[in-house]
Amino acid sequence: xxxxxxxxxxxxxxxxxxxxxxxxxxxxxxxxxxxxxxxxxxxxxxxxxxxxxxxxxxxxxxxxxxxxxxxxxxxxxxxxxxxxxxxxxxxxxxxxxxxxxxxxxxxxxxxxxxxxxxxxxxxxxxxxxxxxxxxxxxxxxxxxxxxxxxxxxxxxxxxxxxxxxxxxxxxxxxxxxxxxxxxxxxxxxxxxxxxxxxxxxxxxxxxxxxxxxxxxxxxxxxxxxxxxxxxxxxxxxxxxxxxxxxxxxxxxx
Ligand SMILES: [Zn+2]
Numbered sequence: 001x002x003x004x005x006x007x008x009x010x011x012x013x014x015x016x017x018x019x020x021x022x023x024x025x026x027x028x029x030x031x032x033x034x035x036x037x038x039x040x041x042x043x044x045x046x047x048x049x050x051x052x053x054x055x056x057x058x059x060x061x062x063x064x065x066x067x068x069x070x071x072x073x074x075x076x077x078x079x080x081x082x083x084x085x086x087x088x089x090x091x092x093x094x095x096x097x098x099x100x101x102x103x104x105x106x107x108x109x110x111x112x113x114x115x116x117x118x119x120x121x122x123x124x125x126x127x128x129x130x131x132x133x134x135x136x137x138x139x140x141x142x143x144x145x146x147x148x149x150x151x152x153x154x155x156x157x158x159x160x161x162x163x164x165x166x167x168x169x170x171x172x173x174x175x176x177x178x179x180x181x182x183x184x185x186x187x188x189x190x191x192x193x194x195x196x197x198x199x200x201x202x203x204x205x206x207x208x209x210x211x212x213x214x215x216x217x218x219x220x221x222x223x224x225x226x227x228x229x230x231x232x233x234x235x236x237x238x239x240x241x242x243x244x245x246x247x248x249x250x251x252x253x
Pocket of ligand 1 (some may be wrong): 206207210231232235236237
């Protein structure tokens with residue numbers, strides 16, 4: 001199970017990095033294609049005006065935001081669907097339901113796509129915000145007169161540094177969120193007749209709510225429905241059936 005989940009996280013990180021590199025290169029290219037006359041005109045103005053000019057440049061690119069969101073939403077959706085399928089299969093296996101998990105339900109897939117688009121939108125928005133801040137900082141640390149390639153390098157380095165922690169965070173969020181919804185959907189659609197669940201893993205609970213939930217094991221199915229996982233950002237805890245009786249196990253169709 002751990003291996004499978006790890007592959008989903010790695011896939012999501014890869015997806016984010018590839019998308020991200022493309023977007024960044026496009027933006028830095030704008031710095032490169034500005035005519036020297038235009039650049040010189042920027043030079044003659046003061047620092048504050050240069051920042052504003054660069055912001056304007058970035059705003060122009062933000063008009064392409066919808067395209068960027070769509071570009072990112074599709075691979076995120078594929079990762080999410082894969083993670084959902086793995087989680088469903090794992091849940092079936094762990095309680096002894098035979099068969100191959102195959103999430104094909106159109107309403108469910110539509111919902112996975114909707115969440116992927118929502119995630120993509122928020123990733124793009126945060127990226128834009130961070131990039132603006134990084135440009136501001138880069139401008140502050142480059143000596144006057146500003147060198148175009150030094151500026152590009154500074155911004156690129158800053159953004160790459162940010163990626164080192166941001167990409168794994170996004171990957172983990174995608175995998176955990178999809179995992180949680182797969183488990184919820186499985187029990188909802190399989191019609192639970194009777195069940196007891198544990199909140200696991202117990203030993204690694206550090207957040208207040210997770211410590212309480214783990215200490216109250218076992219839980220009723222009603223409690224599971226009321227508290228879907230992940231309980232908070234980057235939460236690795238989940239529900240595991242200790243005992244369960246289903247009317248008809250749902251395989252994803
Ligand atoms: Zn937690």
